Amino acid sequence: MMKVAKLLGNGKVEIVASDRPSSDDQTVLIKVKATGLCGSELHSIKGSPVEREGFYNGGHEVVGVIETAPAGSNFEPGMRVGARVVQGCGDCHFCLQGYETACKARKIYGQNGHAEYFRLGIRGIQLLPEDVEWPAGVLLSGDGLGVPVRAARRLGDTSGQKVVVLGLGPVGLSSVVVQVSRGAEVMGTDLIDYRTKFAEALGAARGVNSTKEDVKEAVLEWTEGRGADIVILAVGHSAAFLQAIELVRQQGTLYQVGELSELTFNPSETFLRKEITIKGSWYYTSEDWKEMLALHERGLRYDKLITHVFPFEKAQEAVDTFASGESGKVILTYE
Ligand SMILES: [Zn+2]
Ligand SMILES: [Zn+2]
Structure with missing residues (x-):
């Protein structure tokens, strides 16, 4: 089992127990270290309640450590990674140009991200530079900068x-x-x-x-x-x-x-x-990720956008802060 933040609508969020996702030969399981609240989640946060079994709306800006990876992949447990959640098939005309958001077979791993564990397709794993702290990593590797x-x-x-x-x-x-x-x-x-x-x-x-x-x-x-x-x-x-x-x-x-x-x-x-x-444009692609990394290497202070960091247990406080509009980037951190 694991804990996951469930956006209940009307500004309310609750931390509930849920099954830990399982990975397969196309996905990794990530032990989550930090997630970002995104403007695209505001309608789920402020709007009317949505009840769908196992689907808790929020969370697609995720960083953490790989817990399990498919055998024979380039990835292994312990790697520090960020998530590009819109992924392509890898070999169509668009994917070959690094333009995965246009892929007709694209997959989106964009739900239940505010949780202790997160499942991600292997085509969207982005290795974080060693010197990036978890909250800043959320911005660097997610749509916040992307x-x-x-x-x-x-x-x-x-x-x-x-x-x-x-x-x-x-x-x-x-x-x-x-x-x-x-x-x-x-x-x-x-x-x-x-x-x-x-x-x-x-x-x-x-x-x-x-x-x-x-x-x-x-x-x-x-x-x-x-x-x-x-x-x-x-x-x-x-x-x-x-x-x-x-x-x-x-x-x-x-x-x-x-x-x-x-x-x-x-x-x-x-x-x-x-x-x-x-x-x-919508979201970002593997080509954009190269530029995001280059900006990091050139010392861009994107981390200044972070105004609030809350432990995951205080998700309600984080959501209240974000919904008030009196914040920049709001980050949740996990054990
Ligand atoms: Zn986002
Ligand atoms: Zn494709």
């Missing part, structure tokens, strides 16, 4: 450009850190002072609280009336998307990383009159 890095790779050279990050949850804040490291000038906007101030502490030129300031005016003033070169949308609201179209300059780029399933907008005004490019 999403901003994939976006940065797809945006190309942003040095000297004015980048607005809309939404300063963990991925928005991490986007600030990554874009500042690439030489962009960054403005971050959010509804919460804690986060706009934190963005400034992380290197943003300006943090704007959109409940107190007119964001469009702030952006126009900051860009001498042109609008932002790039707007990164790290929220999933259609109103924010429409605002991003307003904030971006002629021929600028809007980059979507927040999940958003439905939207009505005006393509004539957006693509024709304004000639805007709209791009986006």
